[in-house]
Amino acid sequence: MSEKVLMKGNEALAEAAIIAGCRFFFGYPITPQTEVAAYMSKMLPKVGGTFLQAESEISAINMIYGASSAGFRCMTSSSSPGISLKSEGISYLAGSDLPAVICNVQRGSPGLGGIQPSQADYWQATRSAGHGDFHIMVFAPSTVQEMVDLIIRAFDRSDKYRVPAMMFADGMLGQMMEPVVLPEGKDIKTYDKPWATNGHKNKRPHNVTNSLYLDPYLLEKTIRERFARYDIIKEKEQLAEDYMTEDADIVVVAYGASSRVCRSAIVAARAEGIKAGMVRPMTLWPFPERAVRKAAETAKAFLSVEMSMGQMVDDVKLAIDCRRPVYFYGRTGGVVPTPGEVLEQIKAINGGLK
Amino acid sequence: MNVIKLLININGRYSQTDFAFKRYTLICGHYGCGKTNLSMNIALDLAGRGEGVTLADMDIVNPYFRSSDYAGFLASRGIRVIAPGSAGTTLDVPALSAEIASTFETGSYVIIDVGGDDAGATALGRFAPNISEIDYDMLYVVNKYRPLTSVSGEAAVLLREIEAASRLRATGVINNSHLMGLTTVETVASTFKYAEETALRLNLPLRFHTAPREIAAALKGEKIYPIDIYVKTPWQQER
Numbered sequence: 001m002s003e004k005v006l007m008k009g010n011e012a013l014a015e016a017a018i019i020a021g022c023r024f025f026f027g028y029p030i031t032p033q034t035e036v037a038a039y040m041s042k043m044l045p046k047v048g049g050t051f052l053q054a055e056s057e058i059s060a061i062n063m064i065y066g067a068s069s070a071g072f073r074c075m076t077s078s079s080s081p082g083i084s085l086k087s088e089g090i091s092y093l094a095g096s097d098l099p100a101v102i103c104n105v106q107r108g109s110p111g112l113g114g115i116q117p118s119q120a121d122y123w124q125a126t127r128s129a130g131h132g133d134f135h136i137m138v139f140a141p142s143t144v145q146e147m148v149d150l151i152i153r154a155f156d157r158s159d160k161y162r163v164p165a166m167m168f169a170d171g172m173l174g175q176m177m178e179p180v181v182l183p184e185g186k187d188i189k190t191y192d193k194p195w196a197t198n199g200h201k202n203k204r205p206h207n208v209t210n211s212l213y214l215d216p217y218l219l220e221k222t223i224r225e226r227f228a229r230y231d232i233i234k235e236k237e238q239l240a241e242d243y244m245t246e247d248a249d250i251v252v253v254a255y256g257a258s259s260r261v262c263r264s265a266i267v268a269a270r271a272e273g274i275k276a277g278m279v280r281p282m283t284l285w286p287f288p289e290r291a292v293r294k295a296a297e298t299a300k301a302f303l304s305v306e307m308s309m310g311q312m313v314d315d316v317k318l319a320i321d322c323r324r325p326v327y328f329y330g331r332t333g334g335v336v337p338t339p340g341e342v343l344e345q346i347k348a349i350n351g352g353l354k
Numbered sequence: 355m356n357v358i359k360l361l362i363n364i365n366g367r368y369s370q371t372d373f374a375f376k377r378y379t380l381i382c383g384h385y386g387c388g389k390t391n392l393s394m395n396i397a398l399d400l401a402g403r404g405e406g407v408t409l410a411d412m413d414i415v416n417p418y419f420r421s422s423d424y425a426g427f428l429a430s431r432g433i434r435v436i437a438p439g440s441a442g443t444t445l446d447v448p449a450l451s452a453e454i455a456s457t458f459e460t461g462s463y464v465i466i467d468v469g470g471d472d473a474g475a476t477a478l479g480r481f482a483p484n485i486s487e488i489d490y491d492m493l494y495v496v497n498k499y500r501p502l503t504s505v506s507g508e509a510a511v512l513l514r515e516i517e518a519a520s521r522l523r524a525t526g527v528i529n530n531s532h533l534m535g536l537t538t539v540e541t542v543a544s545t546f547k548y549a550e551e552t553a554l555r556l557n558l559p560l561r562f563h564t565a566p567r568e569i570a571a572a573l574k575g576e577k578i579y580p581i582d583i584y585v586k587t588p589w590q591q592e593r
Contacts, residue, residue, distance in 0.1 A: 004533055006499040008386050015501070031417045035385075038473075042502075115417045175418040176587055177386050179499070179533040260589045336588040 004179040009144045010035035012180055013103055013167060014043065016148040017075050019185045020155040022101070023049035024074035026063035028056055028082060031115045032171035033105035036077040057082040061089030061102075068098040069209040071196030073155055077103035079171070080121050081112060083129075090164055091130025095211030097195075097226070099158035101151065102136075103167040105174035108334030116334025117171035117257055122311035125168050126285040133223050135230050137165040137237065138284040140255040144178035150282065152183065157237060159191040161229055168284060170307065172257040172336060233286055240288035241280040242295070244270065248277030250349050251299040253292060253316050255281045258305050258337060265342035274350045284312070292319040301349050302326040305342055307335070356463060358399045360562050360577040361570055371577060373562060375400065376491045378457070378464050380478070382516050383495035384503045385470030388530040389413075390421045391585040392495060392564060393467040394428065398582075401432050406462030410436040410454050413469035414477055419585055421467045427584070434462070450477055458484050471512065472519035482521035492524045493561060496552055498531040498545040506551035513556055527553040528579075529563040537565070539572045546576055 007015065014036045017025075025040040037053065044051040054060035060076045067074040078086060083104045093100050106121050108114035125138045137157055139150040147169065154165035200206045213219035244266060245251055254262040259280045269276040279295050281288045292302075302324055304313035310328040317326045329345045331337045357372040381393045390413070397409040411422040421428070422437030429435060436453045457464045468478050478485075494513045496503060503509040513524055529549030533541050542565045553560035562577040570580035 004499065004536065005501045005504065006386065006497065006533055007501065011501075171418065172587065175416070177534065179536050182501075257588075260587065264589045338591075339589055 004181055006177055007144055007180050008035055008175065008177050009147050009169060010105065010174040011039045012144045012147040013077065013151055013169070013174075014039035015182060016151045017101065017155070018043060018047060018049070019183060019188065020152045021073045021185070021188055021190065022075045022155065023047070024064075024067040024072050025049070025051050025076065026054050026060040026067070026074070027076050027078065028054050028060055030079045030082045032107055032117070032174050033077050033079045033103065035174070036103060036105070057085035058089065061086040061093075064100045065089060065092055065096070065098065065209075068093065068100045069096070069197045071193040071198045073159070075101040075103065077105065079105050079107045080109045080118065083121065083124065087124075087130040089130075090136065091132050091134065092211050093164045094130065094134035094136060095132065096209050097162040098164065098209065099162055100164045101154050101158060101167060102164060103169065106168070106170045108332070114334040115171065117173075117307060117336060118332065118334055119170055119256060119258060119307040120309070120311070120332060121168075122284065122306070122308060125166055126287070126315070129166070134226065135163070135285055137161070137163055137233065137286075138168050139165065140168050140282055140284050141173060142256050142259045142280060142282075144173070144176065145180045146282070147173065148180050148182060152188070156189060159193075161233055163229070163233065168256070170257050237283060238286050238288040238290055239282040240291035241282060242291060243278040243280060245277035245279060245295045246298070247275055248295065248298060249275040249300045249353060250277070250303060250346055251295045251301075252276065252278040252303045252305055252342070252346070253281065253312065254278060254305040255284065255312070258307050261337050261339050262305050262342050264339035265346060268339060268343045269346045272347075274346060276346050281312075287315045287319065289319040292316055296320045296324055299324055300353050303345055303349060304328050305337060305345075306330045307337070308332050356400065356405055357403070358396065358579060360579050362577055363571060363574045365574065368571065373577075373579070375463060376489055378466075378485065378488055378490040380466045380468055380485070380490060380492040380522070381495060382468040382475055382478075382492060382520070382524070383470070383530075384497070384500050384509075384512055385416070385474075387495045387497040387500055387503070388532060388564075389470070389495050390419060390467055391583060392528070392530055392581065393421055393465050394424060394584045395579075395581040397428065397433050397465050398431055400463050406460075407432070408434040408436060408457055408460060408462050408464045410457055410464065410466045411438060412450065412454070412466055412477055413474060414438050414450060415469040415474040424584060450480070454481065455484075458488065468520070472515035475516040475520040478520040478522065485522055491526060492522055493526050493528050494524045494556070494558070495528045495530045496549060498548045499533050506548055506555055509552045510555040524556070524558060526559050526561040527556065528561050532564070532566070537569070539569050542569070542573055
């Protein structure tokens with residue numbers, strides 16, 4: 001299918017997951033991601049897949065553990081409070097080297113928070129998706145089309161590296177509609193999974209999925225081997241878009257819905273003669289350090305814009321070793337910043353530079 | 355005047371035709387077909403013609419982009435908005451306003467923005483006994499670019515589900531096929547046949563097609579309702 005269709009972000013996540021070969025979905029409803037599950041419940045049975053509404057998020061993530069262990073592409077989705085409930089299971093997936101895709105269509109928090117869009121789970125996704133020494137890959141779409149493109153990439157990389165991957169969206173991206181082109185399934189790459197617990201048929205030793213190591217030296221060795229894989233991911237999988245950064249004095253760093261706001265603000269700033277640009281991370285782990293570092297060659301200052309109290313701003317500072325001033329602007333609790341607010345920030349920073 | 359003006363372009367010769375609204379009009383359809391934006395256009399047009407208009411947001415399925423999110427703007431144009439009890443808050447409680455019962459007694463024009471699919475229309479069923487007793491229109495909005503209703507057969511099945519859930523029968527079809535900001539003359543023109551087929555399958559009249567105001571005049575041979583875009587993302591809105 002190369003024709004454009006109109007899809008809601010949440011539907012696009014679900015449809016593209018099916019195209020990517022996902023055949024098992026386990027979840028529990030929560031606004032603003034419920035359309036992912038609703039779409040899966042309608043469409044997965046039509047392609048021979050299984051949709052199951054679990055009794056809780058904890059149950060759903062552990063069903064993912066089982067389906068992934070058996071070698072299937074599988075997905076669960078939730079919104080912020082539900083992701084916290086899944087965090088134990090995410091740690092188990094990481095500790096057992098199991099691939100899986102987890103969607104977080106973020107909403108205001110902490111606690112039950114609210115149902116409006118947010119990006120306040122950045123630290124959770126990139127630092128602490130569960131207990132222990134591990135990482136998951138984190139993809140940050142900013143359009144409904146990228147919901148499609150990045151989730152297909154997430155399934156691929158998750159299988160390739162045997163690392164769980166998170167689609168890190170927000171309520172705005174989940175609920176908004178945009179035209180998309182859906183790819184054909186025939187281009188989807190699949191991976192052999194000799195580790196899968198799918199029946200040895202007396203032809204190989206039986207596989208065991210496990211995250212329990214009673215010998216600390218063996219556990220340390222396993223973690224070190226996993227971190228060697230993380231180094232490869234950091235080297236090969238950084239993804240970012242450069243927008244008008246070539247000559248930019250002020251480089252905005254923003255992802256997801258807030259990057260859409262920033263794009264409008266940058267156009268307005270350029271119209272006023274201010275050299276503004278943007279590095280838009282499309283992966284948050286690995287953080288696109290190289291793109292930010294490159295922008296620092298011309299940039300005099302950075303501005304991290306987030307729908308949070310300031311979380312990614314730390315990664316921007318780390319990427320450039322604080323060699324330039326890094327400012328922050330954010331709205332939180334479900335409030336989306338306006339292009340006008342971001343423009344004011346850019347102008348204020350520009351005023352300070354002169 | 356309870357009418358909106360529809361535009362007809364026959365080989366470059368323009369004429370207008372009136373579409374008369376009944377006092378009670380229900381706008382239903384698939385998720386994301388454009389019910390809210392269309393409901394707002396109709397309400398604003400009728401209000402602009404001096405009619406008293408009530409727009410009732412009966413969408414308790416969607417958390418964002420509901421007509422009640424634009425209540426302030428609509429109120430400034432003299433439109434009475436009835437929002438779900440939780441609208442405008444972040445409370446995720448699907449509760450309808452008791453105020454909806456007043457729409458059966460008001461003398462004004464009433465537009466009901468029904469939630470998507472059969473799930474959204476279930477809430478409407480609670481008022482089916484009241485609505486069945488009055489002279490109403492239930493207009494089924496279709497958009498060919500929505501994947502689950504992209505062929506007339508699928509669109510027809512969905513309406514039957516909406517009718518079953520709402521316990522009301524539709525009275526007409528509106529073609530609202532569009533691709534948001536990428537909508538061109540061809541985008542709309544290529545859906546005329548789909549809309550006609552859908553209406554034929556449902557044995558309902560195709561009332562009109564919609565098109566963004568900028569391109570409406572370029573569409574030939576059909577009744578076009580030129581519409582403005584009110585439902586926008588935060589970054590599309592004016593500073």
